[in-house]
Every structure is written in C-alpha cells, then in structure tokens.
Amino acid sequence: MTMNLGQREFHIAPMIDVSTVEFRYFVRLLTKRAVIWSQMVVAETLVHRSRIRRRKHLKESNDESSREKRSPSPGGTGEGDGGVELTDDLIKYCGWWDGDGVGGVEDDVSPHPTVCQIGSNDPAEAAFATRVARGCGYDGVDLNCECPSDRVAGRSFGAALMKDGDSAAEIVSSMVRTASRSPAGGAKLPVSVKTRIGVDESDSFEFIENFIRRLVDAGCEQFVIHARKVYTQGLSPAQNRDIPPLDYPRVFRLMKKFPHCSFLMNGGIMSLDHARQIAFGSATKFDECGRGKNESIPLNEAGDDHIAVPCERCNLPHGSCLHPPNTAPPNLRGVMVGRLARDRPADLADVDRSFYGEASNPCNTRRELMNKYISFLERVYPRRCCDDDQTITLGMAKEMQTRIILKRPCCSICREFRGNSGEGADVAPIETAPNEKSLEVQPLATANGGNPPRKQGGKRSRRHAKYDGAKIVTRIIDKALQPTWGILAGEPGQKAFRRVSHELSRDKTARNCGPGYILFRAMKSVSDDVWDKPFESSGEKETTYYPTK
Numbered sequence: 001m002t003m004n005l006g007q008r009e010f011h012i013a014p015m016i017d018v019s020t021v022e023f024r025y026f027v028r029l030l031t032k033r034a035v036i037w038s039q040m041v042v043a044e045t046l047v048h049r050s051r052i053r054r055r056k057h058l059k060e061s062n063d064e065s066s067r068e069k070r071s072p073s074p075g076g077t078g079e080g081d082g083g084v085e086l087t088d089d090l091i092k093y094c095g096w097w098d099g100d101g102v103g104g105v106e107d108d109v110s111p112h113p114t115v116c117q118i119g120s121n122d123p124a125e126a127a128f129a130t131r132v133a134r135g136c137g138y139d140g141v142d143l144n145c146e147c148p149s150d151r152v153a154g155r156s157f158g159a160a161l162m163k164d165g166d167s168a169a170e171i172v173s174s175m176v177r178t179a180s181r182s183p184a185g186g187a188k189l190p191v192s193v194k195t196r197i198g199v200d201e202s203d204s205f206e207f208i209e210n211f212i213r214r215l216v217d218a219g220c221e222q223f224v225i226h227a228r229k230v231y232t233q234g235l236s237p238a239q240n241r242d243i244p245p246l247d248y249p250r251v252f253r254l255m256k257k258f259p260h261c262s263f264l265m266n267g268g269i270m271s272l273d274h275a276r277q278i279a280f281g282s283a284t285k286f287d288e289c290g291r292g293k294n295e296s297i298p299l300n301e302a303g304d305d306h307i308a309v310p311c312e313r314c315n316l317p318h319g320s321c322l323h324p325p326n327t328a329p330p331n332l333r334g335v336m337v338g339r340l341a342r343d344r345p346a347d348l349a350d351v352d353r354s355f356y357g358e359a360s361n362p363c364n365t366r367r368e369l370m371n372k373y374i375s376f377l378e379r380v381y382p383r384r385c386c387d388d389d390q391t392i393t394l395g396m397a398k399e400m401q402t403r404i405i406l407k408r409p410c411c412s413i414c415r416e417f418r419g420n421s422g423e424g425a426d427v428a429p430i431e432t433a434p435n436e437k438s439l440e441v442q443p444l445a446t447a448n449g450g451n452p453p454r455k456q457g458g459k460r461s462r463r464h465a466k467y468d469g470a471k472i473v474t475r476i477i478d479k480a481l482q483p484t485w486g487i488l489a490g491e492p493g494q495k496a497f498r499r500v501s502h503e504l505s506r507d508k509t510a511r512n513c514g515p516g517y518i519l520f521r522a523m524k525s526v527s528d529d530v531w532d533k534p535f536e537s538s539g540e541k542e543t544t545y546y547p548t549k
Helices: 020-030 041-057 086-094 123-134 160-162 165-180 205-217 249-259 273-279 340-344 345-354 366-380 457-465 472-485 494-505 515-523 528-532
Strands: 009-012 036-037 115-121 140-145 191-196 223-227 262-266 284-287 292-294 330-337
Touching: 009 273, 020 036, 020 345, 020 366, 041 086, 041 123, 115 123, 115 160, 123 140, 123 165, 123 191, 140 160, 140 165, 160 165, 160 191, 165 191, 165 205, 191 205, 205 249, 249 262, 249 366, 273 330, 330 340, 340 345, 366 472, 366 515, 366 528, 472 494, 472 515, 494 515
Parallel strands: 009 036, 009 330, 036 115, 115 140, 140 191, 191 223, 223 262, 262 330
Antiparallel strands: 284 292
16 A cells, blocks of 8 residues: 555644643644644543633623623634533633634634543543533544543543543543534544553553453544553653653554554654654655655565564664554554654654645744744733833733733843844734823733633732742743743754753843743854754654653
C-alpha cells in the first residue's frame, strides 16, 4: 500500500501545565494542520463551576441582565448543548480559545483542529464535559486513561482507570452516547481514549488487549497508545515518562488485533523525520509533489528483528524500541509528540510541508514567529506601566474588572519597543486617555454575551500586595514566556535568551511593561543572524535529541 503526504495525522500531546492557551497559540503559529490537544480538563471542575453559576443565577434572578448568555461560538449553541449554558467561566475552564475570544481582538489564527482531553471517573460528569467541549467548538474529545500524576490517579481517574475496566467502559459509553447526539444535524463528535500498554504489574499483552476490547465494546474506535507502561506508585510523572521502556512492537501488534480501530503512536518520538517514518513507514519515500512510493530496504535495516523489549538493536535507555515499521499498518492514523513540541518547538516549523504536503509553512524564521507571538501577548496581557490603577493583572485582559486607560504611549523603559524606532513587533494600537490630567478607569465592556468579569478582591488581592508596584503577577509572565523557552534549542544564544527573559520576568518594574516587552528585550541578547536564519527542513539536520524528562 502506498500513501501520499496528508494521509496521516500529526498530533501535539496534552501536557499538564504546558498545553495552555499560550502554548497552543504559539504552536499554531508554526503549523496550521497539526491537531493540538488541550491540557487535561477535569470534568468535576466543569460541573462545579456550572453549579456555582446556577446558584449565582438564582440569587440574581430578579436582575434581568444576569440572565444574558454568551453568544454562540462557531461550534457552540449558546443556550446550551444538551442543556449546558456556555458561560465565559465554563469556556475558560474548558481551555477553549478562538480568534475573537482571546484578548477581545479579531485574530486569523484558528485553533482548529483541536481536541479536548477529559479526566473523569464519573459517567455523568464525563458526559457533561463532553457537551461543554462540543459547545465550545472542539473537534474531538478524549478520555485520559494514562496520567500517573498523584492529583489524577489518586482521585481514581487517569491511569487508575486501567485497573478498573468496568468504570472506564461505562465512562466511554456515556461520552460516546453524548457525542453522537449532534445538535442541529451536525457531525458526530469523535471520542478517543489515551492509554498506555500496561499499568503496574498488569503489563502483559493479554491485559492491554482485553482492556482495549472492553472499550471497543463500549463504542470507542479511536485510541492513542503511549507505548510504555505506567506505575501509579513509586515513580513521579517525569520518571514515568522515562524509566519504563518504550515498546513500539507491542503497539503494532495491538493494531493487528483491532484492524477496524484507528491508533495514534505516542512516546519517545525524536524528530519530525522520525515521526514521518513511523506514520508512513520507513520504506515509503516521497517525491516533490508528496506522492509516496515503497522502496526496498536492506535486510539489515528492515527492522524485522525489532520484536521485543529490551531491544538490543535500538541501543536506547532502558531497552526501549522505537524502530519505525517498514510498512505502516493501515489503521495507524498518525503520531503524537509531546516533549518534542515543548523542548524543540522549532522542529515543528516544517510539519505542514513535510507531513501534510503543503506548498509552504506558516513561518519561515524564528523572528517572524516571535513577532507574531509578541503581538498576541500585547493583546492578551497588555502593559501596565502607564496607568495609575492599582488593579493587579491576574488573568487575560478580558477577565479584568476594569479597562485600563493609559496616560502615555510608552514609558521610559519600553520606549524602544513601543516608540517610533520602528523596531519590535507589530503591536495592537494603544488606547490612551483623551486627557492625561484626568485619567479614568472605565468599566470593561462585558464581551461574549454580557457575562460580568470576575471580580478581584479579598484574600487574592491582599496576597499580591507584596509585589510592591508590580501589577502583573509572576505566574502570568511565566505562562506567557514558557512556550518560547525551547525555540533556540541547539542554536547559539539559547542560554542567554533564557537568562535575560528570566531576569526581566523577576524585575518588578520591567514586568509592568508586559510579557511582550520582556520577549523583545530577551531577543536583543541573541544575534540577529540566529533569529533571521530560515527554519531547517525535516531531514536536513540530524538530531541526538531523546525525550527523557
């Protein structure tokens, strides 16, 4: 069987505390075609936030304005998908963003295609989360059956569900039934399960075969297999991504057992070229038009002896076997990478061309990428250096209680960035007060249907009073900068860029100029040649990268 580029999918894995809105936007600037997953959304949290909203609605039932609902998103139904009222609060906790939903400014960067991963041990709560995800506009939902974190497995979901096949099957059945009830004749929402090949002492092939079969009987036909077992006790989440050996042969064997199901391979993928060999087969070579052709492979390279772990041929830590198949199984839907996207995001710059056969990629250089991302940050987390309001920035601009009116176009610190020098990103227009002598702080217009922004006060505001003049908290700065930390991996200036960005993020004065300014300053610490050098194409550069953390 021959394949052409675009017949397999490239997915970015869900990573707790990594797959934030900022990270997913940053990656989407690099690839328009890859499927980007949200970090795990806890179904119980969505149910809790919905109950809070209902209680508040009952208390304010006499106030007609409190009953206004959010305008429908492109994939939503406003009043509710199956009775779910899509408030801004639910959308936030579901991890959704769209072109005009982040920063309140129109944006041509689409979040699609994207998948919402759900963590739950309750069928009813999982069904509720599925309705919320569908209403937000996600292109698919997934049940997490592999996360070993204490805050997940300790609550009887994630990897713990592998030990309780009955509960896992019941939850999957509930999600599938909910997803099949497409509103207004829309398409059925795909449901998948992300799991591993074993858990604790249950690591035989028969165990994972039986577990998958139970989920298939419950209605699931799409699976993401992290090709290593998981320990629910004794290893940290980081160790669980390193110490248990990767076993690709077992996953390929599993695909043969379930030919009517589709699978994504996850775990240990070292480069874009490695991912393409796994997805399309190492014997498949492509011409300039993206047409594939199978070529013969020498017997000593065919990989037929890569049949068990520990694998002596691969010579990888802990005996892992990551050898791609000669011919990819027909039900291998694609691959999923996590740490490659986190640690070496520049490697994703060629996904659209080399994996999907597109004529070009969205960004050609690191400078182009960074300028687009800085422009995004300027809208989402605007500067606080030129206002007299003492409100602390604890979230995105649209969540603030007041709209900050600026007295000046820039301060003495960020003048080079926002002044008339012509340098820096193409930032959004700056709103200034019409009269500097009478600075006013106006109420923020209630966007997205009129839901009032979350108020700031009480313990939270007092806790941040210690920042002594810093109006943007460290957490916000770190969230904004984190996606860029690996953009110079393997390039000169990586350490200087990380050091300067970290120092400025802790500077209480510079922090008020916003994360966009901090990135602008940090870029100055690296040679222009590095930022302006074109991204390398897949296969042009050998890598010794092996994800271990």
